[in-house]
Amino acid sequence: MNEPETRLHILYDISKELFSSFPLDNVLKAAMNALAEHLQVRDAGIVIYGDEGEPWITVWAPTGHDVHSRSLTIEQADAIDRVVASGETHFGKKYFVFPVKVNRKSIGALWIDRAYIGDAQEDQKNLLKMIAYLIGLTCQRYRCRDDGSVTEEQPAGGVPNIKPKPHLTQFDKVDWIVGESPAIKKVLETTQIVAATNSSVLLRGETGTGKECFAKAIHALSIRKSKPFVKLNCAALSETVLESELFGHEKGAFTGALCQRAGRFELANGGTLLLDEIGEISPTFQAKLLRVLQEGEFERLGGTKTFKVDVRVICATNKDLEAAVRRGEFRADLYYRINVVPIILPPLRQRDGDIPRLAQVFLEQFNKANGRDFAFEPSALDILTKCAFPGNVRELANCVQRSATLASSNTIAPSDFACQQDQCFSALLWKADGDGIGNNAMHRLDPRDTISSGLRAYAGTPSGATATMEAPGVTERDRLINAMVKAGWVQAKAARILGKTPRQVGYALRRFGIDVIKG
Known part of the structure; x- marks a missing residue:
């Protein structure tokens, strides 16, 4: 700690502020001021999201700095969105971000610039986790009764009360996605959470897994749903054509450009743009794309006027981008820009x-x-x-x-x-x-060979012994035995081959009376 105070003393002072009876935004400001005083933090904040997915209560440290005089940087917003979407703590190079939860659902975040607290020890990290937990309990008091109606007074300054987001089933608004399996339900739950933010999303998965359908779902569940949903497949397009498709062109910009044309970014202004097969664009064009993703600005091909747009970009690929980055085929800065919230679609x-x-x-x-x-x-x-x-x-x-x-x-x-x-x-x-x-x-x-730990190792499409295992007419027992043989009678490996859990494989072995061969 920066001062010789016990953790209990700090928690007491902050709790005293959090559980006062003032409007919520004032309560959070007082708690942040207490935190800044004890830890001598000079760049930190609390962001609470409203029911429309926008940050509507934002308080800062120290006293006197609030949403009216400051705004989140791109790096801060990306880190906070990642934490809100995943519900997991983020220890980045610049920021520590802790989720603020109500009933296990992330509704905001507590973030601190780590430069002011140095290399935090475990006791400091645990302290900040507890403070974020207390903030969540405070927000819950201002939430609503069991019947869903708001009970507490409205925070000062016209800020709306925290409303619980209704639990949406996959059939409420995304009935074009069919499935009841645990794997698809998990992805749908993540999709619903991510849709409430403006974070960039990278949809990953094998060909034919429905990446466009999930991009459409993110748009339909977001506050941008009334705005355009525009898509473009980046594969097999030359650099000039791709630039024209995305940014538009002026008359005479190239042979055949007989008139002025708006690009996909202009058409998607205020809405969502899906860039499919993002891994296929050239390194030269990657730099141009990075600029519009970071600044929201571009010029039409052959033009000089700068256009500014507000577009949520969703990218999709079935390519190993991490390997492409290592080979120098894909820019690392673009990779980090689009890989804010990765969603892995199950085969x-x-x-x-x-x-x-x-x-x-x-x-x-x-x-x-x-x-x-x-x-x-x-x-x-x-x-x-x-x-x-x-x-x-x-x-x-x-x-x-x-x-x-x-x-x-x-x-x-x-x-x-x-x-x-x-x-x-x-x-x-x-x-x-x-x-x-x-x-x-x-x-x-394979997670062991790539920095993308969310991707599961799987041998892929059937071939050789696997092709025999998956051949039509083969019984479930035969497939199980073939998988076990291929995996060297290791149940965990056989489970990956079959796309099941080790527990399911163990149950199937007992059900079919198959004795495990031990080496």
Whole structure:
């Protein structure tokens, strides 16, 4: 500590301020002043978010500095948004940020510039965690009754009361995302939390996992939902075309530019812009993109006028960006700018029970579009459930559409699937590529080999022994044995191969009466 005071004494003084009866913003200011006095902190603050996702109570240290005279820097806002979205403490190079929670939900953050407290010891970090916890308890007093109505007086200065955000199910506003598996529910919960902020989001996952659908969900659940949602696939576009698409161009800027054209950033002003396949843009253009992401400013191609826009950018990729940074193919500063809140989308093989639900939805869409009345036999859905689907949701949709198109009756049977007729070309693709489809690094990312610890190790699409394990018609018991053999009878490794937890694998081994071979 900077002064010879006990932790208990500091907590007492701050608690005394927090549990006074003044309006909430005044209470938080008094607590921050007490904190600054005890720890001699001169750059710190408390940010509490309102029900629309905007920071509406912001207090600063020392006395006299508040939201009217100061504003968060980009680095501060990014660190705070990351903590609010994840609910985890952030010990960065510049800032310590602690989540403020009400009923285990992050509604704000306590942040401190670490330069003023040096290399904090564990007792200091624990003290700040407790203070953030006390702030959360204080906010809870100003929240609402059990029926959801506000009970406390409105804070001074017209600041709204803290309202509990209603718990949204995935079908309330994002009914285009289908699934009840734990993996998809977890991602939907994260999506809902992230949507309430303006943080940059990086959607990661294998091809066909629905990155565009989740980007649309983030927009639909945000305060920008009434503004445009604009998307652009950055792959296979030349640098000039990409610059024109994003920033627009003036008449005569290049051959064929016959008139002035607004770019995607202009069209998305006030709303959300999805940049798909962000890992495919050239290093030269990465620098241009970094500028607009940091400053919100750009010029049209061939023009000199500077345009300023307010756009939330969501990026998506199935590429190993960390490896690209190490190879010098992707700028590190751009990587950190877009990777504020990464969301890892689970492959279909890890979404237990979702394949039948998705198949039914795709079949209903086919029926509606073609005026048909097809239905699945239960055994047909069982065949689909056993398939690996390395192309994920997109491949499943294609499989359902093909089977319905060529079905011999209104009831789709197992014999209507291409895999039962030795005509599944995806299976041929699995066997042809020993490292996964298209040598896609996202299929092979291992947390031990990359700084992106959120990505789980998985061998990827079936090939070799794995292709045999996932081949149509193989029983669940056979797949389990094949996975155990491939994993050297290590249950944790077999669980990764099967997309299950070690506990599930252990249960399956007991259910099928399989004895584990120990070396």
